[in-house]
Amino acid sequence: MDAFTQNLIFTVLKIAFVLTFTLLGVTMVILAERRFSAFIQDRLGPNRTWFGGLGQSFADGIKLIVKEDVIPNHVDRLVYLLAPVVMMTPALMIGAVIPFGATIPSGELWLPLLGANLENLVLQIANINVGILYFVSVTSIGVYGIVMGGWAQNNKYSLLGALRASAQMISYELPLGLSVVAVVLMAGSLSLGEIVKVQQEGFWFILNFPAFLVFLIAVFAETNRLPFDLAECEQELVAGYHTEYSSMKFGMFLLAEYANLITSSAFIVTLFFGGWDVPFYDETAHGLAGVLLSVIVFAIKISFFVFLFIWVRWSLPRFRYDQLMHLGWKRLLPISLATVVGTAILMVLFKDLYH
Amino acid sequence: MATKTISVDIKTVKNDVYLVEIFKGLLLTLKHFLKIGAKSAYLAPTERRAGKLSTNNRATIQYPEEKWVPYPQYRGLHRLNKDEQDRTKCVACEMCATACPADCIFIEAERSPWADEFPNDPKREKHPKIYEIDVLRCIFCGFCEEACPCEAIELTEIYDFAAYSRENAVYDKEKLERVYDLTKDGKFYQEGRKLDFEF
Amino acid sequence: MELAIFIVLAVLAISSAVVVITQKSPVYSVLALVSTFFALAGIYVLLNAYFLAMIQIAVYAGAIMVLFLFVVMLLNLKEQYYVENPKKIIGGVLGLAFVFALLFPIFEIEKNLVPESQMPVGDAYNIGIRLFTDYVFPFEIASIILLIATVGAIVFTKKHS
Numbered sequence: 001m002d003a004f005t006q007n008l009i010f011t012v013l014k015i016a017f018v019l020t021f022t023l024l025g026v027t028m029v030i031l032a033e034r035r036f037s038a039f040i041q042d043r044l045g046p047n048r049t050w051f052g053g054l055g056q057s058f059a060d061g062i063k064l065i066v067k068e069d070v071i072p073n074h075v076d077r078l079v080y081l082l083a084p085v086v087m088m089t090p091a092l093m094i095g096a097v098i099p100f101g102a103t104i105p106s107g108e109l110w111l112p113l114l115g116a117n118l119e120n121l122v123l124q125i126a127n128i129n130v131g132i133l134y135f136v137s138v139t140s141i142g143v144y145g146i147v148m149g150g151w152a153q154n155n156k157y158s159l160l161g162a163l164r165a166s167a168q169m170i171s172y173e174l175p176l177g178l179s180v181v182a183v184v185l186m187a188g189s190l191s192l193g194e195i196v197k198v199q200q201e202g203f204w205f206i207l208n209f210p211a212f213l214v215f216l217i218a219v220f221a222e223t224n225r226l227p228f229d230l231a232e233c234e235q236e237l238v239a240g241y242h243t244e245y246s247s248m249k250f251g252m253f254l255l256a257e258y259a260n261l262i263t264s265s266a267f268i269v270t271l272f273f274g275g276w277d278v279p280f281y282d283e284t285a286h287g288l289a290g291v292l293l294s295v296i297v298f299a300i301k302i303s304f305f306v307f308l309f310i311w312v313r314w315s316l317p318r319f320r321y322d323q324l325m326h327l328g329w330k331r332l333l334p335i336s337l338a339t340v341v342g343t344a345i346l347m348v349l350f351k352d353l354y355h
Numbered sequence: 356m357a358t359k360t361i362s363v364d365i366k367t368v369k370n371d372v373y374l375v376e377i378f379k380g381l382l383l384t385l386k387h388f389l390k391i392g393a394k395s396a397y398l399a400p401t402e403r404r405a406g407k408l409s410t411n412n413r414a415t416i417q418y419p420e421e422k423w424v425p426y427p428q429y430r431g432l433h434r435l436n437k438d439e440q441d442r443t444k445c446v447a448c449e450m451c452a453t454a455c456p457a458d459c460i461f462i463e464a465e466r467s468p469w470a471d472e473f474p475n476d477p478k479r480e481k482h483p484k485i486y487e488i489d490v491l492r493c494i495f496c497g498f499c500e501e502a503c504p505c506e507a508i509e510l511t512e513i514y515d516f517a518a519y520s521r522e523n524a525v526y527d528k529e530k531l532e533r534v535y536d537l538t539k540d541g542k543f544y545q546e547g548r549k550l551d552f553e554f
Numbered sequence: 555m556e557l558a559i560f561i562v563l564a565v566l567a568i569s570s571a572v573v574v575i576t577q578k579s580p581v582y583s584v585l586a587l588v589s590t591f592f593a594l595a596g597i598y599v600l601l602n603a604y605f606l607a608m609i610q611i612a613v614y615a616g617a618i619m620v621l622f623l624f625v626v627m628l629l630n631l632k633e634q635y636y637v638e639n640p641k642k643i644i645g646g647v648l649g650l651a652f653v654f655a656l657l658f659p660i661f662e663i664e665k666n667l668v669p670e671s672q673m674p675v676g677d678a679y680n681i682g683i684r685l686f687t688d689y690v691f692p693f694e695i696a697s698i699i700l701l702i703a704t705v706g707a708i709v710f711t712k713k714h715s
């Protein structure tokens with residue numbers, strides 16, 4: 001078997017793994033959100049389906065799929081049908097550049113069917129050298145789903161939701177990008193594999209706390225999670241951009257929101273918490289077991305940030321629109337600029353210590 | 356309670372940053388999360404369903420296993436009261452049917468078997484041959500209860516009486532008197548009783 | 555394989571570009587322009603210009619077109635009709651001039667062809683080196699022009715007193 005076929009097979013396997021992880025993760029995160037929000041509000045949440053409610057998301061999914069698909073008469077059909085797809089695609093695309101485990105050394109994989117001359121297997125679908133830019137651009141096109149959906153429904157509230165979403169995305173893209181620049185400065189590379197490697201050999205970039213804070217807040221805004229969910233606030237805009245979506249089209253919006261949640265958490269972990277790095281442990285020491293451990297540790301780190309997203313959502317009230325803009329332009333932007341400059345200065349000062 | 360006016364000076368650094376306040380809020384919700392989450396996490400689903408989890412910390416009532424006990428003035432399913440000798444108190448005066456805004460009560464009167472026992476009480480001369488309440492139409496306003504001159508019809512605390520067919524949702528005299536037997540001590544839900552006729 | 559991808563992307567880019575100018579609804583035009591940008595980004599990737607491709611998506615598709623869409627939706631523009639004849643003629647002349655200006659480099663492409671093995675990878679490192687050595691003057695000029703535009707925008711928003 002030649003190298004090309006081998007690569008192809010492993011890439012397809014990796015894609016399958018990442019998609020399965022994301023989509024299964026989505027069902028679990030939806031359940032977690034409902035259960036955890038219930039606990040926070042002194043309730044119990046869904047606990048009947050299967051073991052303690054584990055099947056709830058699947059049951060809901062089946063319900064959404066078999067529901068009647070209503071397309072209102074006054075909508076712009078083409079854009080209306082396209083919007084959920086446009087929403088879903090970037091959410092799943094982001095997973096392509098995230099390294100989700102340590103490299104499997106050649107000779108460790110026991111796969112007799114595929115031949116013996118395996119190369120080192122990098123657990124990342126595409127280690128492109130502009131990985132971070134890929135993340136920034138794909139998150140920035142995520143807003144099109146919201147805007148198209150909001151506009152196509154041809155009603156005031158959805159349009160307002162879409163307008164808010166687009167303005168919010170543009171505003172928070174800047175702090176997001178600038179706080180990422182600080183990480184890029186520290187890592188010296190735009191490739192995510194390289195960033196994880198630098199953190200593994202040195203320290204986690206959480207040490208650059210201001211950049212982390214700005215990035216965290218900006219990611220909250222980019223994923224449209226409370227306290228930044230002005231695009232869909234129920235009280236003012238009757239669910240905003242997906243008011244007139246029903247059945248699985250609505251389900252796609254929901255799925256995309258939670259897929260975004262998972263991939264964003266994965267990015268926070270990759271950029272600031274060493275990705276799959278297991279602290280004080282050499283992943284290559286125990287062969288395949290060490291690699292497996294790194295994947296599991298990565299999943300645990302993601303779970304923590306997903307929990308943080310849920311926790312914050314059920315604790316904080318929503319921003320008013322002017323407060324949102326105030327925070328974005330007058331607070332986060334200067335802080336992120338200062339972070340970039342400060343990081344650069346510190347890196348020059350402590351150059352010997354670092355590289 | 357009078358409205359409390361507080362003035363917040365947004366210009367101080369503490370109020371402008373409000374990260375500490377966010378953190379405090381997060382801690383509060385975390386406390387609630389742990390209180391319920393930790394307790395329900397270690398219980399097996401079957402135990403949880405059986406209502407083993409103490410009700411002190413949670414608002415949820417696990418419905419089919421545990422049931423909410425309504426307060427005394429709750430307006431639920433109707434009942435037809437009976438006197439000490441098991442004779443219906445109703446005299447078929449049709450005051451309830453007249454008062455009913457939903458027009459869900461149907462009464463057909465006849466001379467009661469015990470009419471001779473009350474020579475001085477013209478009221479007990481009649482009793483309902485048919486007394487039907489269509490609970491699908493009923494709005495549970497309690498006007499029938501108010502209108503009744505001899506306290507024969509009353510609304511009980513029963514709230515779960517869904518039916519599988521429209522016919523079963525029409526409560527006749529036998530059913531309404533059975534409801535009286537079940538609820539006369541006012542402990543329908545405390546004793547864990549169930550309506551024992553066909554739905 | 556590469557040729558097939560190129561043809562798909564090129565057809566997508568050109569057909570979306572045609573939709574941009576023929577579509578009467580402004581929102582459709584903007585969305586078609588977005589798809590043109592995506593196709594262009596794909597062509598950049600085929601040219602090994604990864605950095606440019608990502609910047610194309612992040613800046614043009616992700617920020618500028620969102621702003622366009624924002625304005626179009628905010629103004630709630632109805633379907634636009636074709637402009638009157640004098641403007642049409644001017645526009646046609648300018649468009650033709652632009653096409654001719656584009657044709658010259660296309661005919662000169664043969665002279666500048668580089669074998670694929672020597673083609674530089676357009677990642678952040680290479681572009682950074684070129685920008686801050688060979689092209690540092692145009693780069694700084696561009697940033698000053700952007701600064702002037704920003705200052706101008708702020709001046710416009712201030713009330714005249």
